[in-house]
Amino acid sequence: MNIETVDEIIDKYRCEASYLIQIMLDIQSENHWLPNEALIRVSEKLEVPVARIQHIATFYKAFSLVPKGRHRVHICMGTACHVRGARRILDIVQDLTGIKPGETDLEMKYSLETVNCLGCCALGPVMEVDGKVHGKVIPGKAGDVLNKYE
Amino acid sequence: MSAITLEIDGNKVQVTDGMTVLEAADNAGIFIPTLCHHDKLEPFGGCRLCIVEVEERGWTKMVVSCVYLAAEGLVVRTRSDKVDRIRKTILELLLAHAPDAEVLKELAQEYGADKDRFEKDPSFCIHCGLCVRYCAEVKQKFAVGFVDRGIRKEISFIPEIAARECNACKECFPLCPTSYLQAAFVLTESLAFPAQQKKSE
Known part of the structure; x- marks a missing residue:
């Protein structure tokens, strides 16, 4: 900057x-x-x-003092998403990106974060990429969501 | 500035309006333990150890005397069973962070606090804020500040400012009740400006 x-x-x-x-x-x-x-x-x-x-x-959690990737991936861990398998979505995303929540990959492509509720529980499990909400994510499709972003 | 009269531990004490209960007690020669109070600094209310029982219009309540203003007719008790019990717990919580701090050990003996009551979490800093506030209010250098929040809150030197100001000052060192400040400074020094360290030796 x-x-x-x-x-x-x-x-x-x-x-x-x-x-x-x-x-x-x-x-x-x-x-x-x-x-x-x-x-x-x-x-x-x-x-x-x-x-x-x-x-x-x-x-404030909104600020970061370390570089963040181009795409911010938020995975909802709220109660509704949790019972609908948010943990598995998180595991898949961790495997695909190779990073844990709070981390950024070496290519600076993704920053992964868990959040506690995005407020659209009916869509659970929810993942949010760059502010866009992807609802009813099934573990097999999490990769497809990530691949939409370059 | 009008004078007000209050009662501390049965003694009538006269102070000027705007003084805190802690200052009033100090004026009357009554000792209230505190870890975060400093005459040159604004009241902070960080350590909560100066808690006292006050009685006003028939109601009693527990207040932190370093931030509670003295008022006409106030009845203050600096040592009661309740006060002692609260201070004991506060000390036990502080000891979980800094089990070897001399000031805490002395107070623990006085109040019968058990240093092993809570699981140890040796962060060594007890967040009294003396260093941070002294640097900001008295020296106006802002070389040390708090970072993060809640259970992860800690003090942190700003390396750029510390490299310039701290070696010549170090006035905050004797203020720290646990000596953690010195450790934090040495760490910053060796990470950020080790060359200066060699020079001063």
Whole structure:
């Protein structure tokens, strides 16, 4: 992520410290993670200590301080999905991608995460890729869902 | 600033408005144990050890004295069975994190706390926030801060700032009740700026 993009985002919020979290969220959605240089830049321009930014970045699960893959795979582990076999979907996805929840593969293609409920329990088991919900996934078809993304 | 009168352990104490119960007790020479209070810092209410029983208009309740403002006619009891029991449990929980901290061991003896009551989880930091707040409020360097949350919360030095500021200051070192801060600093130093370490030797 280049520093100009970070500056643009900061300027959009008129350098106001009260918009700190919004700025961090914008950087996160632009870049999928928060690089150290970007945070230092935000700290300088908003005059907020890096320690405070780091506290916020580690506090909220929406932020990541490590690089994320191009596609974010979320597998629902909520009660409804769980009883409909979410565990098996997770196992299949782990086998196919070779990564565990919280990790990113070496090609930076997928980042895998488990979530506790996506709010569409009638569609369980649910997996979400890049914000798009795939419902009623059967273990044999999980690979097909992943293959749609390059 | 008007004066208010309250009663602490049976003694009439006069303090100015806006003071906390802990400060009022301190003024009257009554000792309340605390691990996160520091005269130069804003009240934090982190360790909960300064808990006392207060009675106001016939009602008693347990409050943390370092963040509870003194009020006219307040009756405070700094040692009662209930207070002692709560402090004992708090100490036992803190000892699960830092079983060898001298301050904790002394207090444990006083309150009869058993250091082995809870399963050990030696994170060594008890989250008193003294280092973090001292660096932010007194020194205004923000070289150390909290990261993560809940049971994973810990202190973390910002290597770029620590490399610049810490070797000349280290004023937070004696504040730490468990010595974990020093360990965290040495770790940051050896990972992020080992060259300086050699120079200072």
